[in-house]
Amino acid sequence: MSMHVDNGLTEWVAKIETRLQANPHDAEGWFALARDAQTRPVDQMRTFWERAVSHFPTHPYFWMLYIEQEIKASHFDEVEKLFSRCLHKIPSIELSRQHVRYVFSHYPPVSLPNRERIREAYDQAIGRVGFDLDSSSLYLDYIKFLRECEAVGAYAEQQRGLKIREVFQKAVSVPMLNIELMWKEYCHFEQGFQPNQAEKITSDRSREYTNAKKNARVLEPLVRALRRDKLPSPPRTLDEERQQIENWKKWVNFERVNPLLLDDNNKLMRRIAFAYENCLMCMPYRLDMWLETAAHYRDAAEKAQSKGDHVTAREVLDSAACCMERGIVLYPDRPLFYLIIADIEEFRKMNDRVKKIFERCLKKVTENPTLAYIHYMLFMRRAEGINAAREIFKRARTDPRITQEIYTASALMEYFTTKDKGVALRIFELVFKKHPINLSFVDKYLDFMMLQNEQINAKILVEKALNAESLAPSDKLVVAGKILEYDVLFGDYDTIQRTEKSRAELLDILQPPVTTSLTASRLVSRWNYMDLTPLTDNDLRNMDYLECRNPSSLAQPSPFDMFKNTRAATTSSGPKSGVVMPDLAAMLPFKPRPRNRGYLSVPGGDYAFPEALEHLKRQLPPPDSFAGPFPDLDQVIKLILEEQPKSAAELQKAADGIDPGLRTIAQIVNMADDAETDKIKLEFDPERRFVNDIYRSRLAKKMKVEGE
Template sequence: MAGEDAEIALLRQLQAEQETAGWDNTGINADGEPSNTEDMNEEDRKQTVEDTQVLRAISPSDSTTAVSDGGSYDPTSISSLAVPAVKAAIEEESRSSSRASSRRPRTVGGFLADSDDEDASTPISSGLQAAGSVPHKRSASPSPLQTSVAVESLPAQGNSNTTTPAPTASSVTVPALSVPAVTVPKARLPHDKIGILEDRIAEDPRGDLEAWRLLIDEHRGRHKLEEAREVYERFIKIFPQAAEMWVEYLEMEMGSDQFNLAEQIFGKSLMAVPNIGLWTKYLNYVRRMNDLRNDATGNNRTTVSQAYEFVLNNIGNDRDSGTIWKEYIEFLRAIPGTIGGSGWQDGQKLDIMRKAYHRAIGIPMTEVSFLWKEYDQFENGANKMTARKYTHERSGIYMTARSANAALENIHRTLDRSTIPKLPPADGFEGHQEYMQQVEQWKKWISWEQEDPLQLKKDELDVFKKRMLYVFKQAVMTLRFWPEMWVDASEWCLNNGFETEGAEFLSNGIAANPESCLLALKHADVIEKKGGAETGKGPKERGEAVRAPYDKLISSLYELHKQVKAREAKEMVKVEEEAAKDAEIDSIIAKATEGDEDNNAAEAARQAKQEQRQKDVRTKFESELMDVRRAISATWVALMRAMRRVQGKGNPKAEVGGSRAIFAESRAKGKILSDVYVASALLEHHVYKDPAGTKIFERGARLFPDDPEFILEYLKHLISIGDTTNARVVFETTVSKLTANSDKVEKAKPLYIYFHQYESNYGELVQIRKLEQRMAELFPEDPKLLRFSERFGNGGFSAVDYQPIISMSQVQPKAQVMQSIEPVSSPTNQYTNSYMQDQSPRPQYLQPPTNNSPKRPLPPAFEQLQDDLTRPRKIARGESPLKGAAGRRLEAQQRRQGGAAPFVIPRDVNFLLGIIPRADTYNATKFNSDALVRLLQNTSVPNFDEWKMKKDQGVLQHQQQQGWGGGYR
């Protein structure tokens, strides 16, 4: 036994040494991918001659030309653009890393030759400070008491606006950032609950709500209020409108008599969180601090009254505010004075209470009916002579509010108004359908308010707008991570004169969803529209304002890409750890069994299992990373177009860089797709007619040789400028490379289709036939006449597929199935059932009427049934018209009398009657409708009074017979 324990300990030690050595692999670059820098250098050396020619072709004679839309574009300036400053900590990390690439980037044709967009494994330069690169420090955050929660934002992801002038092209070096290898956090001890929860929160702060809750409960359970307070502050920075957590925070502070801190919490939360529960806490706190029983001066009552007005002005329109309205009216009822009295205090009290009732009964809330009854009693108690007048004037408003409350009840029945938001589940995953149902319910509420069922637009437009603003605030509290709701709220505000609130909705939405392209693009659009109307600002100032939302979005997306890569690395580490455990177990089993063949098979199976799991992990994250790169590329393209509108095409070396500076910056950042090259090239070509667009396409073709979408755009561009020779060269080069690999043949299909269309329109027949033959060999699954048909297509119409109508016999309507007129037979049901189950779909009347079975012959009834079911059905013929003079006279008479034509059963009905089963084939119980009607008609239904009298008499007689009271015998 001791020997086996020693062997196990030795195996574990060897495994730990292997894992430790595994991290020292120097063949992995900064992104955790194999480095192929030497291969890229070899490829660059092969292209030196060609790139030198490109450089001569597009280099301007004067590189210091002022920035203007008409100036020449020098792509070589891309290598000398202003490079964003890299943080000192990252530079130090880059210098100290042994795996960082220190070679200087070579420029080819004015472009960086070994940037990240050329090969995903090459380290890139980034001016974005990664939020995840700074270790998390648990320190008390500054108190945000001086700022409103509504405008709080998440910690900055980085600053991409800070730039430093770059030296000349010959001396520019872009240092490659060394990203430390992702390591799995050291395992916590099981009893370290706080540490485990902190790790969960650090890994998923917006998604792991359970960890936040458990961590707070753990600190409060240990009576560590300072630590719990720090966690609350961290939580509300991420979820600033979580009313439930604000209420818990308040209860903790007031429970420990920390009233100063409670007042600070009220100052931070009230105006940003229009929630009934939170505002009720505030009202209770004010009433607690202002005792009305010991109020000789009346100051406390005044304070409480002002608090009620403050609360009702902000949340009094809520459907759940009925309790506060009732408490307010009860508070007013305690004011000195008598309802119905003649003194000035009595009249003042009457006016105040009437005004409160009038406000309350016009709001659709759950207690509106109760408040109306109280109001009616109030008016009658004050003056019965005027009560009818006041109630009659307000009855219409009350009825509208009551019906609106019923409509809101239907909407709110399935509406989740929780203010602790959840991230929307991805489409097709758990919870997505339920989340989308909640989104639709919120939209229903907003649409209901916009329809104005309370009829406020005409007379009380301000009240209508206030209600709309309130419902949007409620919606974004629950759907904090649904960007569309923030945009809808902002658009409504901007269209209805609430510019400040609209801007706040956008800024708060971006703080909640920094990775949302929708919110960032909408914010940039608003800024650009506003900047176009302003005067006195130059292109530089307007450009800085417009690109600010783009910079935040780009920084967040690059950080998201880094997080996804980190998650992938952690998953791979877990797979390796599990594989190591399996190997350890297999080795122990191998020593016990001592079977070489079985051990080899187990080792092969384990290795195959590990490889499959690694493949699954890579496949899982590849699509996610590709989506992030698509979002990054789309953002760069949008920024490029926006800066072209604001600053023109510009110059990367000038102060106002324009669209060209954005293109250069995007290449320096990396993680972009071919979409950025296509957009930049087409801008140069279509807007400025600059030949630099073609040079950008040429460079992109070397960077993305296997991207069919990019090559297709390149072909379209070459053909549009009339360069058909190079178009053919690009086509042949690309399809030859793609079809050489069987896995990439399908990528070449759109290129073949496009070029086949071009050759069909403008090429020679020999070339067309050769191309069609090649396509038939590469894509044998396509129909044979498909390419021939596409050759003669014209705007969606194919002359090859056209079928001309030569004769009317080709368009004859389908034959109508006439109704059967044969009598209904009633065969025995048992024969019908057995026969219909075994009957073959073959037409039975074609079979010979012989019976060669040795079994007992069938009864005559069944033979009759067989004849009835197998022979063709008799169809009623249409009525033949009268011939000759008699027919003409009858037709003329019908026309004179206006007689309608005989009813003709429609074709579809005739067809249905011909295919449905016969009535006698149904086996269910049938009722005789005539007899049933006669039974109901002849049944005597006595008068109720007579029936009651007879019943009472019968009961009385029965009691007399049994003895009054039912005594025992």
């Protein structure tokens, strides 16, 4: 029997694994697997748990489940190792509380060293997540623990009291939920602790408290709008996701204006950083947030540096580097994170560390390490001079993966440093031996030659470029446009005519958009100089002018070709990626319709109803004619869930009798034969996950009362 169940389970797990293979970010799948893993011995399931935490390294959810399993199995070594891997990286209040709970139960406060240990755990937790809106229970637990600590003698009692006061004072300065209660308890504590000074001490703190209370009210809707419990998924440009990012930015911006009027720059910086780190926890695939976080740390470090506060500067730079290291975990093959760390270390003048980072980067960036080599080379020039830089260039040239950009960088570096155009020209020439030339290379090389008065060589280069197979006709057009610019400045009439001829031939190859006359555009562009053009802007618009000396305008022949990514416009070389574009020419202008009963209104526009629903709608009587009875919807759904799923054959038979429109619904039912999955879905619906959380429901009730 159990064998049978196991087999069934294995099969079910395999099914989910297939789902995850198709979409590794399928949260439902991960939840389901975790549920299964929780029922098994943790030492058999470590592979799975490691996979989960390395897939979601920034989010506490699976870390917490994993640790819980290890605690249950009393593998305390494993527990401590796991905590040390995630605790300082994830600003999650739940994770921190789990840690405190673990320390409390594993090192019960019966001995002084254990109590010390618990206190340390609490202090660290407050340092990590003490700014959180939901941190009041952490503070209260801490105070409760401190109060219960045995204190022998007046001195020890005094010390304990001072510690409790410290925690209270920290708590009442933080905008958090339940801060009013916290303040009441604090006042009560002061009255008991030092009755004669109580009033003075609390009134000293009241301004800070009032401020925190006021801010908590502003902060609460900001933080509540964030779905911190949602598992991270890669960007899909969904409206919901954009909304989330905007919400996160609202929080960050709220902190940035220093609403708590903090004098302590470091504390302000940490509060902003806390918002950023929270965002990275939930949306680690938003690269811009990583970069903003790094920029935030970097700015703070520079400010501290300029004030002579080298300790803070070092700490903050460490935080920045650490943040980038976490980015590397998710994106190990992107040069960006390594480059930013290198920049931080160069800022600290830790040249050896910079070199190490570059070496790590070269190992990890598998696809095209040219950019890493270039910046490594340029760093070496700054740090150790031109000879060290040349070594890197030499090394790069033996790497088969590099592209031609490094030759340009090296040639110009040599020219600027040694003022010797001969060396630069030789390096430029090397490209022809190894690489198919591209537009940006020709562009740089041509400028270089022209401004070195190497006009004959420039002509040879242009000939090569116009005959190169590696350049697209539009690229060649840009080259021809560039040489035309020089031709009119110093060439003779026949040279200009020859260039015009090749431009005409290149334009013939291009498919002209229907409304544009490329011949006319060429004739106009023949006479352009810099911003001047021989017709008015209006004339050009009326003739659908295309600037055919300029690559980007050619890359977008139709005025509707708008979804082009801005990057693609700058790199016109290389084949265009085959992104499928929506047919924007077929769009309709928006007009509000007061009653669009015929259409399904969803974000992004209103659409015709699906065929099956249309059919259903046609069968239904008009809404006015229905006056009841109204069934209990929850009951109906429950009944459907409890209903034994019919066999596929039965359903098919039933469906055959039905109209084609309705049959598709039957097929959908047929497909959803896995009642188990449905149940899991309901269970893990994040909106419902806190239904049984008494604290939250009490809180909600309280806010409702306050709001009234």
